[in-house]
Amino acid sequence: MKTIQLSHGGGGEETNDLISDLFYKHFSNEILLKAEDAAILHINETIAFTTDSFTVSPIFFKGGDIGKLAIAGTVNDLAMMGAKPLYLSSSFIIEEGFSFKELERIVITMKNELAKSGAKIVCGDTKVVPKGSLDKIFINTAGIGALKTDGISAHNIQEGDAIIVSRDFGRHGATILAAREGIELDSDLESDCETLWPAVEALINSGIKVNALRDATRGGLAAVLNEWALSSNVCIEVEEEKLPVCDEVQGICEMLGFEAYDFANEGTFILSVSKDDVEKVLDVLKEFDFSSNATYIGSVTNEKPKKVILHSAWGSRRYLELPKGELLPRIC
Amino acid sequence: MKTIQLSHGGGGEETNDLISDLFYKHFSNEILLKAEDAAILHINETIAFTTDSFTVSPIFFKGGDIGKLAIAGTVNDLAMMGAKPLYLSSSFIIEEGFSFKELERIVITMKNELAKSGAKIVCGDTKVVPKGSLDKIFINTAGIGALKTDGISAHNIQEGDAIIVSRDFGRHGATILAAREGIELDSDLESDCETLWPAVEALINSGIKVNALRDATRGGLAAVLNEWALSSNVCIEVEEEKLPVCDEVQGICEMLGFEAYDFANEGTFILSVSKDDVEKVLDVLKEFDFSSNATYIGSVTNEKPKKVILHSAWGSRRYLELPKGELLPRIC
The missing domain is CATH 3.30.1330.10 (PurM-like, N-terminal domain)
Structure with a gap:
């Protein structure tokens, strides 16, 4: 060799x-x-x-x-x-x-x-x-x-914005974790790893004003939303039941005691756009395999404190915190 | 801790x-x-x-x-x-x-x-x-x-150019090797590691036309001169006795069977300039501690083959070859 x-x-x-x-x-x-x-x-x-x-x-x-x-x-x-x-x-x-x-x-x-x-x-x-x-x-x-466009920034999120995630999340973290723990899956779960530029280019060309855009890599959805709340000094309220997580990822999380929103992704991004543009954004994103199931998950508000709030289907609320601790080394 | x-x-x-x-x-x-x-x-x-x-x-x-x-x-x-x-x-x-x-x-x-x-x-x-x-x-x-200037390139070396080295060479390689082999030196040999931009800026500001410029890192002086001969299809003839190597580096080379011109440097560069500009170049370089002893070591000619030739003080000649083999891992 x-x-x-x-x-x-x-x-x-x-x-x-x-x-x-x-x-x-x-x-x-x-x-x-x-x-x-x-x-x-x-x-x-x-x-x-x-x-x-x-x-x-x-x-x-x-x-x-x-x-x-x-x-x-x-x-x-x-x-x-x-x-x-x-x-x-x-x-x-x-x-x-x-x-x-x-x-x-x-x-x-x-x-x-x-x-x-x-x-x-x-x-x-x-x-x-x-x-x-x-x-x-x-x-x-x-x-x-x-x-190719100005003003996309974690500091630019506006009260009244909608938060959209481009696809179900947690796949990269779950895939690496399953491989490392030797978990055999009866499914075709694979990393979401993907080049996202074609979708971003289409969004720019459509003329939609995107306020913030971030791929949810290490620290996952939780890290991005917390960073955004802090950087733009806003409250981000997310409806837990709308969070898209596939069954295989959910299963691995439950088995090993993780949360999918803390998992790294490598081809999943989050957008903050005006609520008026939600339909237009979803229309653009559905043209790409990797974002065809983009989901509107929450809103930017003026609530206090300026943190990320998860609302459950039963009306309870709790903070979605910035991930802490070891998570998964060598995930990317 | x-x-x-x-x-x-x-x-x-x-x-x-x-x-x-x-x-x-x-x-x-x-x-x-x-x-x-x-x-x-x-x-x-x-x-x-x-x-x-x-x-x-x-x-x-x-x-x-x-x-x-x-x-x-x-x-x-x-x-x-x-x-x-x-x-x-x-x-x-x-x-x-x-x-x-x-x-x-x-x-x-x-x-x-x-x-x-x-x-x-x-x-x-x-x-x-x-x-x-x-x-x-x-x-x-x-x-x-x-x-800040055009036309500096390994492909741009001209017949009739002078080859100048900015200082004595081999210091970085010898320093790392001595440290790794546990050789105690009764001297202040240290790596030549240094930011070279101030000297390059002064050369540009002086209006001197530099044809090629390269720092002699991994593979040392030998690698740079061989690459230049190949890229510009020229013969580079170097006078061995003019090659500046300090006693400590020479001693380490002799002790361990290396050649100083194969050693990595991290603050030593080589210039190819018109012979008419040699004095001007040396005048600029002597203003900087790290290049105050810059030395004119050889010439670019039309001899064949288009390789690097070392002339000894006694009139013999041999090729200075591209380094080969392991040299020193983790040198930089």
């Missing part, structure tokens, strides 16, 4: 071979192939800039792998600001002895995921570390996008 | 606390503090974009630490394209149980190194992985700079 050796990270002949045989081959584009110390980019628009490192375990899971995550995650951070993803960096840290074939599989997934937004990898870095310094592979991506 | 826990990477309350108490505190700037999914940047110039991951071991070494490397490394990649470093991302992957005090020491080093170029950290990411998934801490930085 061909494996990655320390020499592939040494900066000499073998590093050049790896870069040519794998990264240039699959990520090929004119800017990347210039192979300078930095990529030169002509954008001339206001840009968005973001980064994420990916350490997920297992690296291959139902619905994706660490490569899909590494592209979708960074592309989505740009999309959530209303920026069209244009250019990404990719930096691999690989454990000595890692399978070349698995690395190529990851790189091909990345290439396929890039095609969904049209973004290109234009610069990168490869480090190989001795056995035991790292568990298998970590990937960092940073991304640059061109801002 | 306060340590980093898995909960600091969970995306909930403890993550927010760590970000506020450490990263926002030391990297504080208006863009970063907006805490959106991506930083919004108004540049409106052609930009350079680059990334590097840092995995050095030991994380603290003579002349620097992993944080200094993470800033200088990415800032230098921008500088080597003639781009003024403006905005950086920083992404930390930390092993559970890592000392908070050491993390803060690294973050403060980063802050101090940023001040040398004026670049700002505007976005970031923090992951904490379970004990054993990673050795201590890895840092990725990506950077955006504004291009």
